[in-house]
Structures are given as structure tokens and as C-alpha cells.
Amino acid sequence: MTAGPDDRSRRVAAGQDDLSRRVAAGQDDLSRRAAAGQDDLSRRVALVTGGSGGLGSAICERLAAAGVAVAVGYGRSGEAAEAVVARIVAAGGRAAAVQGDAAIPEDCSRIADATEAALGPIDVLVPNAGVSRLQATEDVGLEDWDHLMAVNLRAPFLLAQRVTPGMRERRWGRVLFMSSVGALRGSALGPHYAASKAGLLGLTHDLAARLAGDGITVNALAPALVADTAMVQGNPELTRQPPPIGRFGRSAEVADLALAVLANGYVTSQVVGIDGGIYPR
Numbered sequence: 001m002t003a004g005p006d007d008r009s010r011r012v013a014a015g016q017d018d019l020s021r022r023v024a025a026g027q028d029d030l031s032r033r034a035a036a037g038q039d040d041l042s043r044r045v046a047l048v049t050g051g052s053g054g055l056g057s058a059i060c061e062r063l064a065a066a067g068v069a070v071a072v073g074y075g076r077s078g079e080a081a082e083a084v085v086a087r088i089v090a091a092g093g094r095a096a097a098v099q100g101d102a103a104i105p106e107d108c109s110r111i112a113d114a115t116e117a118a119l120g121p122i123d124v125l126v127p128n129a130g131v132s133r134l135q136a137t138e139d140v141g142l143e144d145w146d147h148l149m150a151v152n153l154r155a156p157f158l159l160a161q162r163v164t165p166g167m168r169e170r171r172w173g174r175v176l177f178m179s180s181v182g183a184l185r186g187s188a189l190g191p192h193y194a195a196s197k198a199g200l201l202g203l204t205h206d207l208a209a210r211l212a213g214d215g216i217t218v219n220a221l222a223p224a225l226v227a228d229t230a231m232v233q234g235n236p237e238l239t240r241q242p243p244p245i246g247r248f249g250r251s252a253e254v255a256d257l258a259l260a261v262l263a264n265g266y267v268t269s270q271v272v273g274i275d276g277g278i279y280p281r
Contacts, residue, residue, distance in 0.1 A: 042067025
């Protein structure tokens with residue numbers, strides 16, 4: 001029996017409805033996946049070492065403004081760290097000051113333990129604590145070399161080693177190392193500083209490859225000449241000539257970039273420069 005025009009119309013309409021449903025379902029799935037790429041960081045917990053300084057405090061406050069509970073790590077600047085916590089809490093956020101010496105290996109675990117006791121499991125790690133000392137190559141002693149490596153490179157590794165297993169279990173995590181343009185072109189501060197920051201780049205790429213399948217991104221920022229930091233303020237030799245952009249950077253600008261990288265689930269194994277044009281890529 002030959003189907004009539006009405007029957008064919010019904011079947012065509014049914015097919016179109018089915019196709020529309022499948023297209024809509026695909027679009028919904030795409031929207032969900034896209035939303036997962038640009039993550040809502042609220043309700044996450046972050047540990048930021050060196051959180052009492054200019055750059056660290058800016059990152060802490062920027063994360064807190066995005067709804068992240070922040071552990072403000074500090075070494076000796078307890079009063080400054082508590083002031084950062086007070087500003088975050090006054091603005092309606094959650095924060096705690098946690099003390100630890102990055103040069104002491106055991107303190108890396110202790111600061112992570114204190115963070116989790118106060119705020120919960122660590123989702124975001126920013127090992128920002130670092131030291132610098134302006135020295136000529138011939139003046140760098142073994143103690144100088146070992147101390148910079150311990151704080152600038154070993155501590156970030158130990159912290160990542162401590163917190164990434166939990167991130168793996170939860171299938172979500174963010175690690176952002178704070179390197180330097182000095183890692184890419186040498187540093188006026190000395191070869192030990194440049195080498196310590198270059199080591200972070202290798203660490204970034206290695207961990208990123210190992211952890212990408214577990215929902216964890218690992219990246220590094222490479223800032224230079226950020227005026228409101230102890231490193232630049234303590235070494236006026238660094239500011240004799242501004243970057244090509246014609247001015248020095250601000251901690252708030254680095255913090256904004258840090259948040260953008262941490263919120264993006266598709267960016268990993270990247271070294272992102274913020275240097276006013278010093279090192280074009």
C-alpha cells in the first residue's frame with residue numbers, strides 16, 4: 001500500500017524532531033564541556049606560599065574575590081600574612097594564615113597539613129615563595145646556591161608532590177609555578193637565581209604531562225620587573241631601565257593573569273610571560 005502525503009509528512013516531521021533532539025543534546029553536551037573548561041573556582045581551596053608579600057598577597061586576594069578559600073603561606077612575616085587574611089575576611093571571603101619555612105623540607109608537608117586542617121583539601125597550589133640575592137658569578141658560594149635551590153625549586157616540587165595525589169583522587173587540580181624571565185634569558189640577580197627559576201620550567205612540563213589525564217593542569221608564569229615586590233624594591237639596580245612598554249609591572253596585573261590561567265582547564269604545560277615586552281616569544 002502506497003503511503004500518502006500525510007503519512008510521509010508525519011515521518012519527515014518525526015525524523016526532523018529526532019534530529020532536532022539529537023542536535024540539542026549535542027549542543028547541551030558541548031556547552032557542559034565548554035563550561036567545564038572555564039572553571040568556576042568558587043568553593044575551591046588554594047595554598048599560596050609567600051602570600052604575605054606584594055605579589056603573593058595580590059594573588060591571594062584575587063583568588064578570594066573569585067570565591068576561593070585561601071591559605072596565606074608565610075615564613076617570617078606573620079603580621080603581614082594576618083593582615084592579608086583580615087582583608088579577605090572583611091570582604092566576605094575565607095582565609096587562614098599558615099606558617100612554614102620553604103628552606104626546610106618538613107615544613108612543606110606541615111604547611112599543607114595546616115591548610116587542609118583549616119580550610120579543606122587543597123585544589124589550587126601556587127608556590128610563590130622565593131628568594132633572590134644580587135651576586136656576581138664568582139661571588140656565589142655553595143651555601144648561596146643551595147639556599148636558592150631549596151626555596152625556589154625544591155620547595156615547589158615538594159609541595160606539588162604532597163598535594164597532587166589528593167587532586168588526582170578528586171580528578172581536579174591546578175598548579176601554578178612562579179618562574180621568571182630570568183629562566184629564559186639569564187638574570188641580573190645571578191646564575192643561581194636564573195637556574196632555580198629555569199628548573200621550574202622543566203618541572204612544569206614534566207608534571208603537566210604526567211597529570212593532564214587526571215584533570216590537573218600545571219603551568220608557570222614568568223614575570224619580570226614588577227615594581228611593588230620585595231625583589232625589585234630591594235634591588236634598585238633592576239629598575240635602571242624600564243621594559244619596552246615604558247613602565248614597570250604591578251602585582252595586580254600578575255594576579256589577574258594568574259587567575260585567568262588557573263580558571264582555564266584547557267591550558268596546561270605553558271610558560272606565560274608577563275614582562276612588558278622584555279622577552280618576546
